Amino acid sequence: MTKTPTAAQLAAIKAALFALCLVPLALNLQRWFADALGANPIEAITHASGDWTLRFLLITLAVTPLRKLTGLNWLLRLRRMLGLFAFFYASLHFTTYFWLDQFFDLNSIAHDIMKRPFITVGFAAFVLLTPLAVTSNNYAIRRLGGRRWQSLHRSVYGIGILAIVHYWWLVKADILEPMIYGLILATLLGMRGWWRELERRRQIAANMPRPMPGGKVIPLVVKSPQ
């Protein structure tokens, strides 16, 4: 199962994925022009773009666990596109708010960002996502260096949490949906935490002259992999 697609196959997969990622946009545009978004189309567009931002964030965060579980290392080559689509839908979400909902009323927007916690958090998530989108290219990786680039991009974990909080604080009473998204995020982040812990234990064990009889792990002064 570790078969890697050829360059041509990967290009085809990427093209297909690109088209697939545009389907939510296409469907919503079609509904908009067909007047099929219900009684409050602006709200419908706001919710749809927000939902898809969150979904793409989670899909992007699922790439690493999926790669580890399946051994399909080439999946990593799709991650940048998925992450950029998360930013793309976040931009649509923000534009919908800025334009259709608030109609460029900067006063009202500034008031919202400062006074309404769920908007504060959502706006912060969007602001933090922007540098990640800007540095999602090979030039930026070279320029920053792999390690610095990676620590910058780890902020996506926090952005994921902000996105869940944004949704959670928005709903009036029924927290079922934000809870489901939250559990998925917790699983994806929890897997990373668990794997790091396993890696730490493995390294400690490897550095140990003999296995300890009790098998108890004592955090030694071992340099963790950053």
Place this chain on the structure above:
Amino acid sequence: MQILKPSDIPPSEITPRALFEDRRRFLGAAGATLAAGAALWAGLLPDARAAAAKLGPLARSPLSTDDTQTGYKSVTTYNNFYEFGTNKEDPAANAGSLVVRPWTVRVEGLAGKPRTFDIDDLLKLAPLEERIYRLRCVEGWSMVIPWAGFPLSALLRQVEPQGSAKYVEFVTQYDPKIMMRRPVLDWPYTEGLRLDEALHPLTLLTLGLYGEVLPNQNGAPVRIVVPWKYGFKSAKSIVAIRLVEKEPRTAWNKAAPNEYGFYSNVNPTVDHPRWSQATERRLGEFRKRPTLMFNGYAEQVASLYQGMDLRRFF
């Protein structure tokens, strides 16, 4: 008081909606059975008219607004009725299971003549009026709806409220077999008004909209409509009305006391903690419009709150 102006569309001219919808339903069926189509078509028209549960002649009211009415489809497909789901489309999809007949409403508590009213008695209790009201939701959207009903005061006077009665509590239908079982709110949904609010001529015991009986998703068979308060104050599918001495707890107040006060008067100057109330989106309009104090009913109701700090009693 608002001065009555002739509305753009007199009630008699309002779209014969059932006819239109049955036509569409029919067209779907006709695709399958083209041959029978013509015959069915001819037979459908009188049936559709009979099936539409029209309410009798409705008196026009000087309390109606002449704002453009929100379309029937929006009014009946964009609903907050959490018992049937928390998405706006859910009630229209799920409320069909609500059995609205037989139906009774107990009017009880601090009343000289407590009584249980059958829905058919309610329909005949007072002359039905059409009241075209603005409805402002706490979420920041609004509609204009032609309700049908009569002042709640007509019902309350029948049971003779005692002097000790200061508030009115509304208890709504809760049937876990067909409604939401998750404890999103403390079921059954309850609401309340001060007695003078309940007796105000604007407070409408509502049995219909657009000249027809209430669709289930809009709170059939009987609800109240309190147009100067946020929409959630207007309880749907009422089974009991209680005259009480103390301010009753209400479903949303129990869920989030700092967000939904007992009064919940529409007030552009008191923001909800999580969003502004200064503007609203009237469904069907692109740009937001400023929200009016007491939803535009200040002339009629402001005196009820004289001397009250409306920031504190939000």
